[in-house]
Amino acid sequence: MTLTCADDIHKALTVGEVAERSGVAxxxxxxxxxxxxxxxxxxxxNQRRYHRDVLRRVAVIKVAQRIGIPLAEIAEALAELPDGxxxxxxxxxxxxxxxxGHLDERINDLTMLRDQLNECIGCGCLSIKACRLRNPFDSxxxxxxxxxx
Amino acid sequence: MTLTCADDIHKALTVGEVAERSGVAxxxxxxxxxxxxxxxxxxxxNQRRYHRDVLRRVAVIKVAQRIGIPLAEIAEALAELPDGxxxxxxxxxxxxxxxxGHLDERINDLTMLRDQLNECIGCGCLSIKACRLRNPFDSxxxxxxxxxx
DNA sequence: ATAAGACCTGAAGTTTGGTTAAGGTCAAAG
DNA sequence: CTTTGACCTTAACCAAACTTCAGGTCTTAT
Numbered sequence: 001m002t003l004t005c006a007d008d009i010h011k012a013l014t015v016g017e018v019a020e021r022s023g024v025a026x027x028x029x030x031x032x033x034x035x036x037x038x039x040x041x042x043x044x045x046n047q048r049r050y051h052r053d054v055l056r057r058v059a060v061i062k063v064a065q066r067i068g069i070p071l072a073e074i075a076e077a078l079a080e081l082p083d084g085x086x087x088x089x090x091x092x093x094x095x096x097x098x099x100x101g102h103l104d105e106r107i108n109d110l111t112m113l114r115d116q117l118n119e120c121i122g123c124g125c126l127s128i129k130a131c132r133l134r135n136p137f138d139s140x141x142x143x144x145x146x147x148x149x
Numbered sequence: 150m151t152l153t154c155a156d157d158i159h160k161a162l163t164v165g166e167v168a169e170r171s172g173v174a175x176x177x178x179x180x181x182x183x184x185x186x187x188x189x190x191x192x193x194x195n196q197r198r199y200h201r202d203v204l205r206r207v208a209v210i211k212v213a214q215r216i217g218i219p220l221a222e223i224a225e226a227l228a229e230l231p232d233g234x235x236x237x238x239x240x241x242x243x244x245x246x247x248x249x250g251h252l253d254e255r256i257n258d259l260t261m262l263r264d265q266l267n268e269c270i271g272c273g274c275l276s277i278k279a280c281r282l283r284n285p286f287d288s289x290x291x292x293x294x295x296x297x298x
Numbered sequence: 299a300t301a302a303g304a305c306c307t308g309a310a311g312t313t314t315g316g317t318t319a320a321g322g323t324c325a326a327a328g
Numbered sequence: 329c330t331t332t333g334a335c336c337t338t339a340a341c342c343a344a345a346c347t348t349c350a351g352g353t354c355t356t357a358t
Contacts, residue, residue: 016304026305027347035345045354047305066262071345096266103263110256113215117245117252165334175335176317184315194324196335220315 012041012049022058029058037061037075053086060087060095067103161190161198171207178207186210186224202235209236209244216252 019026032038033048038057040048057078064074077095081087087095168175181187182197187206189197206227213223226244230236236244 014304025347028345030307031346043354045305047354063262063266065345066258067266100263100266103259103266107256107259107263109215110252110259113212114249114252114256117212117216117249120241120245163334174317177315179337180316192324194335196324214315 013052013054015040015048015050018050018054018058022055022062024058024062032058032061032071035071035075037071037078051086056086060092064095064099067099068106069099069102162201162203164189164197164199167199167203167207171204171211173207173211181207181210181220184220184224186220186227200235205235209241213244213248216248217255218248218251 013021015026015029018024018029022029024032029038029048033040038050038054038061040050040054043049060078061071061074064077065071069077077098078087081091162170164175164178167173167178171178173181178187182189187199187203187210189199189203192198209227210220210223213226214220226247227236230240
């Protein structure tokens with residue numbers, strides 16, 4: 001039989017199809033469902049059937065994870081979407097704006113760390129009291145009182 | 150009694166002292182020792198005594214962790230130091246140079262992600278086939294064949 | 299009709315980086 | 329000399345994010 005375009009577009013996806021298309025393991029999809037990140041309906045025989053929108057949700061999840069957002073927080077953000085619909089462009093704008101701050105912070109942290117590391121590679125200062133890298137961790141004098149070399 | 154400078158400098162540190170100076174919990178120090186990241190000798194009564202150099206090792210560990218290096222890998226790097234001595238400026242130079250690549254990569258990844266995110270915030274393109282963010286995950290067409298809005 | 303392959307559930311296991319608890323010892327001050 | 333606080337060990341526990349396993353069901357192609 002030949003499928004019409006409409007058939008193909010609206011066909012519900014099985015868990016295996018979602019796994020293949022999204023690049024996420026079946027077990028992970030089960031897991032996400034348990035955690036409330038995605039939803040499915042069931043076939044007559046109790047098998048999961050996904051709306052195509054789930055692909056968008058999974059894409060959002062994966063991007064958020066790359067940013068470093070924990071699943072629990074992603075779940076919250078997705079749960080705030082009214083009536084469980086999938087994120088639209090508007091929703092996505094809101095979510096990504098919210099998470100951008102997190103990303104900026106992490107990039108900043110790492111960049112500062114890199115700068116400090118560059119200083120230290122040049123001077124071997126990890127052993128020196130004033131080192132910017134070391135100091136945050138050992139603000140008390142390392143060598144005890146009195147002069148030394 | 151008064152301590153001479155030499156007494157003070159060469160005094161072995163207890164685990165509590167190392168914890169306080171390094172900002173790492175006693176339990177974490179025990180843990181690091183079990184994993185081979187640090188070493189201690191024992192007092193007559195079987196209590197740990199640390200050489201002051203342990204502070205430098207712990208500082209290295211903490212920096213490496215910020216970079217995102219797993220403990221196992223940090224352990225390997227520290228283990229490569231001949232005869233278990235503490236990292237010198239030279240060693241530190243080598244280690245940090247090695248880890249800088251990792252750091253650069255991570256900064257790069259995140260920066261690219263941010264750029265892509267910025268694009269997407271502007272266009273809401275997470276739903277569009279060509280999206281740079283989405284594509285890596287769903288390189289097959291999302292909507293199936295045929296035309297659609 | 300039947301066999302293969304996809305799917306189901308719940309429970310347990312995995313990794314990383316530790317912390318907490320339980321039961322006992324050590325060290326130093328009064 | 330006794331008590332308090334630091335220390336010891338082993339084992340169990342924690343969180344995140346999954347995977348794996350065991351035992352059973354569905355779907356689909358032949």
